[in-house]
Amino acid sequence: MITYDRVTKRYPDGTVALDELSVECPAGEITVFVGTSGGGKTTALRMVNNMVEPTSGTVSIDGEDVRSRKPAQLRRGIGYVIQQVGLFPHRTIVDNIATVPYLLGWNKKRARARAMELMERVGLPSTMASRYAFQLSGGQQQRVGVARALAADPPVLLMDEPFSAVDPVVRAELQEELLRLQSELRKTIVFVTHDIDEAIKLGDRIGVFRTGGKLVQFGSPETLLTDPADEFVAAFLGRDRGIKRLSFLAAKGLPLRDRPVLPADSPSSGAASAAGDETWLLAVDAGRKPLGWVSTEDLAGTATIGDAPLHPIGHPFDVETDSLRAALDAAVLSPAGSAVGVDSGGAVVGVVSQEELGAAIRGGFGGGVT
């Protein structure tokens, strides 16, 4: 556990970077510091490994003041990942990752074996071991950065906007990867970002900072979205706060209709009546994989419903693992106004309309918080 006790950072010119911060970052969880620039979040982060010294107050790890240890000793036990990665251009990837083990005096063989293990863990092919940093893409470099931070298995990991410099697709991959690693490793992570969506996706706890180094609110993502402390936090969360909140509600348990779901080779003549008052039918293949939506108006003159024009479904949602937000998004994208729910194998379980989703949301629906 990392504890900030009334921590202030005031620079000689009078600027206050951090103002009386008191907060606890629980062990084994991801605590995200988010906020506007000049909010002091990076200052707060860099106090944990004593890269910045507080003007007053104390920062402690498991009850021990970080300033009671020699900085170099302290830092070898704390992983550190930054936006620009900061790989060493003159060392190979494997030796970059083995940096802290080398500092701790491990022999070369053991340090490299550990580095190779980590490369696999963060999804880097072992063929990259002998390459240099400039030969890697930005996303690959940041994977090396994460592996390097984890090399000596430190209990604490500090991450300062680690994924801000890569493109959105790679960023999403790296975020998923971090969550996967964290579910295995259970590190105490402090993560700084200016991206509220990243904070909500990754954070077990989120601290919102405002210019002047003030912590405005500290709580779980759900708490922030449901009950922002003030206008600043509400504005920071954005005009889609309600939609974002749906990310924490599971789609599991939504009422799903399977009446409009028909095999593509169903005769058109009986299809309309079989579907009752449904105006859109979902054509599926023999394995119940969705093929597309068919309007009942287009059925005239066709032999099977698969002969009618098929409208793309957008994307389906996984009824077991996806959130209400994913289901709602699927429904909004669908020409039929209904979201297609599939099982883990991609087979259609049923469909749910925007109206039904609306009712579920109004009813405070929740199959549980994901």
Next chain:
Amino acid sequence: MKWDWVADHVPDLVELTGQHAYLALLPVLFGLLISVPLGVLCVRWPKLYPPVFGGANLLYALPSIALFIVLIDYTGLTSWTAIIPLTLYTFSVLIPNVVDGLRSVPDASRQAATAMGFGTTRRLVQIELPIAVPVIMAGLRVATVSSISMVSVAALVGLGGLGQLFTDGFQRDFPTEIIVGIMLTVLLAFVCDALLVLAQRLLTPWARARVASR
């Protein structure tokens, strides 16, 4: 060109070349040994750099022959009379490269090193200086070649080296000796430069790969 003269004087020419290399390369080594720590200090305290750089430039402007003559009063006809001025010249060539080389270290790499628990000295030796090597090497090549060229002047005050072939050749109006002197000086410079390039390739495979990938 009288080849039989060359054939008759091979042992002398070898000795002069060796003497020339000694007088030229020792100052390069000394210059490097002065430039690196001073460059490190200039990067640590940036205010130090402008006066050091300005001073180094002024040193470079001093005519070498004048320095040789002045020094004869103190060091006489010893190697030091050549080595001291050439060390100063090497220093003035190298100091900007050492400083630029250290400044070429990416700030993120320096910060990451600190955050991973490198102390100042270890960071300098294991991270900053190795990353600065290509830039320092570029300066070292210039310094080496110019030192080999400049040491010829030392012959004017009787300090030996291949420059003796010029003074002797002029006095005796014997062009072969002058041409051989020029050729050996250039050859020595070429060989030393090639050795430095080779050393750099071995020392910094990462920098070579970087150029190749561009």
